[in-house]
Amino acid sequence: MTVIKINAITVPKDAGDELAHRFAKRAGAVDGQDGFEGFELLKPTDDREQWLVVTRWRDEESFQAWLNSPAFGHGHRSESERSGGEAPKPVSSHSELWNYEVADLSQG
Template sequence: MYVVINELHVPKEGREAVAGRFGESAEKMKNTPGCLDFMFLNPEDESNYQLVYTKWESKEAYEAWLNSDQFKAAHKKRRAESKEDTASGNQLYTYEAVHHL
């Protein structure tokens, strides 16, 4: 199992818009081959970080999604959004699951 956490750096005023866009993505991820779980996480505090958590059958399944037309279309649309409603940066964390319940 492969886990990817994308830490999005989002100004407070843009959080709602970013969360809305990822809500649309969540529905599409249900039909993505190899995707086992998708969560979009809002912080409880005032930090500027929202997290996208995905769990995959394998690293290969994740990489296939990265190279898919679905991924490219979603990120092309994002680039067309206003700067206030997007992440100002991100940090990607990837993990191979060693133990899982």
């Protein structure tokens, strides 16, 4: 059963472009993980400040294996940190992880 993990990240309006830029820099960091099925970064189109990072996994075990892997830590470090530099200032003020599974699916 596919599981969905949504990281709801609160980002001030003036920092959204920077968040998108940082995600683009680590594009593909999770792609090779066993059980990984997909990723989307959703940008709000209304007055909300919550960006959604949506990942799909074959099962909870696959997600947990990635969460506890060295690849997770490496993928969540900035380009500067991976080069031995300092971490950039965070662009978000809050985040929370939402957990879902697919209850119904329609494909067109």
